[in-house]
Amino acid sequence: MICPHCQRPFEPGRPHQVFCGPKCRVAHHKATLGDGGLRAPVRTVKVLSSGQVSVTLRFPPQEAKNAFSLRPGMVIEVVSQ
Ligand SMILES: [Zn+2]
Numbered sequence: 001m002i003c004p005h006c007q008r009p010f011e012p013g014r015p016h017q018v019f020c021g022p023k024c025r026v027a028h029h030k031a032t033l034g035d036g037g038l039r040a041p042v043r044t045v046k047v048l049s050s051g052q053v054s055v056t057l058r059f060p061p062q063e064a065k066n067a068f069s070l071r072p073g074m075v076i077e078v079v080s081q
């Protein structure tokens with residue numbers, strides 16, 4: 001496998017391992033804050049009468065400044081872990 005942070009090949013020590021180690025996992029998490037890599041727990045999921053799905057996320061105070069840059073109508077990528 002190739003580590004998505006340092007681009008070096010590594011042998012996963014456990015199933016579903018994405019990064020070569022904890023340093024890269026933490027560094028990647030920090031590097032992606034504010035650029036679409038926000039992490040937040042899902043609080044509510046509602047199916048609207050139109051059939052669309054409304055999802056509410058709750059951000060901790062230290063990440064709220066990044067969440068506020070999200071605007072209604074903005075297209076973002078949602079990745080489930
Ligand atoms: Zn790495």
